[in-house]
Amino acid sequence: MSAQLLALLLSSTLMLSSPPLIGAAARDTLRRKSSIAVEDHDTHTLRSPDRTFSCGFHRVYKDAFTFSVWYTDDEAAVVWSANRGTPVHAWGAAATLRKDGAMVLTDYDGTVVWQADAKSAEYAQLLDTGNLVLKNSSGDVVWQSFDSPTDTFLPTQRITDASKLVSTTDQLHVPGHYTFRFSDQSMLSLIYDNANMTSVYWPDPDFMYYENNRNLYNSTRIASLDDSGEIFSSDFAKSSRVRYASDTGAGIKRRLKLDNDGNVRLYSLNNSDKKWTVSWIAEFQPCMTHGLCGPYGICHYSPAPTCSCPPGYKMRNPGNWTQGCMPIFDISCQGEQNLTFLELRNTDYWGSDQQRIEKVSREICQNVCRDDCTCKGFQYQEGNGTCYPKSLLFNGRSFPTPTVRTMYIKLPSSLDTSKLQIPQSNVLDSAPRKPVCGPISTIFTEQNPSYLHKPSQEEPKWFYFYGFIGAFFIIEVFFFTFAWFFVLRRELKSSQVWAAEEGYKMMTNHFRMYSYRELAKATEKFAHELGWGGTGVAYKGILDDDRLVVVKKLGNIRHSREEFNDELHVIARINHMNLVRIYGFCSERSHRMLVLEYAEKGSLAHILFKSKISLEWNQRFNIALGVAKGLAYLHHECLEWIIHCNLKPENILLDQDLEPKITDFGLAKLVNRSGDNQNVTRARGTIGYIAPEWISGLPITAKVDVYSYGVVLLELVSGTRVFDLVKGEDEKVHVMLKKFIKMLSYRLDREEPFWIAEFVDFRLGGEFDYSQAKALIKLSVSCLEEERKKRPTMESVVESLLSVDLAIDQ
């Protein structure tokens, strides 16, 4: 008997015996001439060896099935389907590996619904990665499901030029209009695709590719997701090669899915409660998604994403925004009809531009659109007079903050728009839902009446309505993402949405890059100036997540963008309670900005020299200690050795609890631990605070900060600028200061008790600790030594202060 015959015999015995008897539940392979019948969908599935994935018939409706791969623990988490959109019947259908080695899916009547693009396969096997492969007799893969993804992408799978994800619609489980693939420009994109148009909505088409951190035309065209949750794409710019999941790390099961709302989310499986959580999301703003509100529809946040029709339009198919709105009037192209244009502020319909006319008045733009019957309206940018007449109003979106974009839509003058109602509802508040997909296919599929239905009395007239969007929602939408997730979380009680919020917070709490637009929004277009520091102007702002921040526009940064970013990544790692936190930065075109922690009480200079309130003694002592700790950290503890170079009361901020926080550090060139560095810019120091070696041009070391600290210490004790104490003589400040310090040192040596009480800030009214005051003056005198080697290090300053404090406590 030949070996082949034996193999055949063996496999046919297996085939005959296994399916009905043991259900083949734990098998990972389907051999030639065997099949899986739809009737056995409960019992007969392929299992990956580690049992993570199952492959078999998956029920999409009561009597309709797809041949799919899903997570064994969660049947709703389908990762691949052979026949998405063309399900087979509940009886008679089968997936067969025929004797000629072709894998086919047949319906009840024998019609081939799907066929794998491979011949001479010996067996089908479901791998631990979720990849269904066909192998030939020598064990080589001749076909794999990873090459033809549906809407999900798994770790180790690759998105290439030839593959793409297409969304699955919620209702019918057919391929939708959203795709995730490489665009013509080789950018990994989210694209709205229908018969008439293709438009990219992620990365943000309003920005240049480099502003989105992408490269153009890299023909490599490969994207991947790895086990640790890192997403890579060949077009990601060097500075941000990968995007990370919020739970980055190995050992977590993940899937990247293009959801039916047009967004890509990375889901991670929580092993303990078997629930999926969102650990990365491509687009934070749902209204950015094109086509969401259909033709003429406008998306805005209320705070959930909501669609509305413009005045003069009604919903074409109530309950389904895909079809958008239709006009309630007729504009005939022949007759003399009087037309009017209705202004919608801060609103835009993206794309479908007939042309672009620059530097024209609104009247000219309006006439162009009036004279062209196919023009439905135009967008006009007030600032530079750019005019975009549009043939179709699609991808409508109302901006949360005032923008220079205004949309004018064409209406017959006879229409009295003031009496019109605005149809609006939640974007995905559509026709009755069949609970088919379980709770985790997307965060929108869950039903929740209280969340979906708006109060019925809400029928505002359009001008109130859009004014409302423009004004009140500025505040509301500021926090829209947060609020949106919050509402969803509260109302839906879905662990996955909760995770989406967590993920969002995670991404925003860490040091990150902000866009210029975000910061302009946060600072209300740089409206609240806080002051001018040595490095630039600072503005107060509020981030989307409610954090008060200082946005500092840096002037005179000569570094290239790359250098700037590199330097910032060093600064980003600095984290000490006495140093102002740097939340992130912006590096766009010529803009270089830092996003910093906001300190409620302002600068020490303000409180000490200008404010009416006086700091108590122990508060002053605590500030002295905190500043010393912050400097010691910069000098000795953080990875890079950083010299502040410009310490002064202006650069010491105080928070709510009067805890000091040093700001403006790290911008002088970082220096090596090995020591002297001639390259430190000399322009930064401030007269009165700079060390003598600075003036004489000697190399600069961390001891310059010790000197400045000595000056600040004297000011804390005396409540007066040392500069003012020594001023008045003709000689140079630093020479006077030298004399002054000599005098202090002499008095300390002489143990004269009364001058100290005189020296200490009179505003304390004698309420201070004598020996502490004396210790502080002594310390500052040692910090102000002419010869830098004699000055203590900041570490020993901290130690001295702590011992003084301890001595008092006892």
Ligand SMILES: *[C@@H]1O[C@H](CO)[C@@H](O)[C@H](O)[C@H]1NC(C)=O
């Ligand atoms: C299996 O496929 C590989 C790659 O296509 C091929 O090189 C090999 O010859 C095939 N083996 C058989 C037995 O057909």
Ligand SMILES: *[C@@H]1O[C@H](CO)[C@@H](O)[C@H](O)[C@H]1NC(C)=O
């Ligand atoms: C495409 O455009 C044609 C003509 O304007 C229109 O009839 C059709 O409905 C459009 N198709 C889609 C999918 O929008």
Ligand SMILES: *[C@@H]1O[C@H](CO)[C@@H](O)[C@H](O)[C@H]1NC(C)=O
């Ligand atoms: C294209 O992307 C690949 C992968 O990131 C990279 O190695 C290559 O250098 C890029 N090519 C160009 C021309 O930037």
Ligand SMILES: *[C@@H]1O[C@H](CO)[C@@H](O)[C@H](O)[C@H]1NC(C)=O
């Ligand atoms: C997983 O779920 C458990 C139980 O709900 C929860 O306590 C835990 O924090 C979750 N783990 C992660 C990483 O989300």
Ligand SMILES: *[C@@H]1O[C@H](CO)[C@@H](O)[C@H](O)[C@H]1NC(C)=O
């Ligand atoms: C258009 O307006 C003009 C002047 O306002 C009026 O005389 C004319 O009758 C109007 N035409 C139509 C068709 O309503």
Ligand SMILES: *[C@@H]1O[C@H](CO)[C@@H](O)[C@H](O)[C@H]1NC(C)=O
């Ligand atoms: C007009 O101004 C807008 C907003 O400032 C800007 O986005 C657009 O690029 C400008 N257009 C031209 C042609 O300068």
Ligand SMILES: *[C@@H]1O[C@H](CO)[C@@H](O)[C@H](O)[C@H]1NC(C)=O
């Ligand atoms: C909404 O309309 C689109 C386009 O006509 C259609 O494909 C889809 O099935 C509709 N959805 C519902 C829920 O009726």
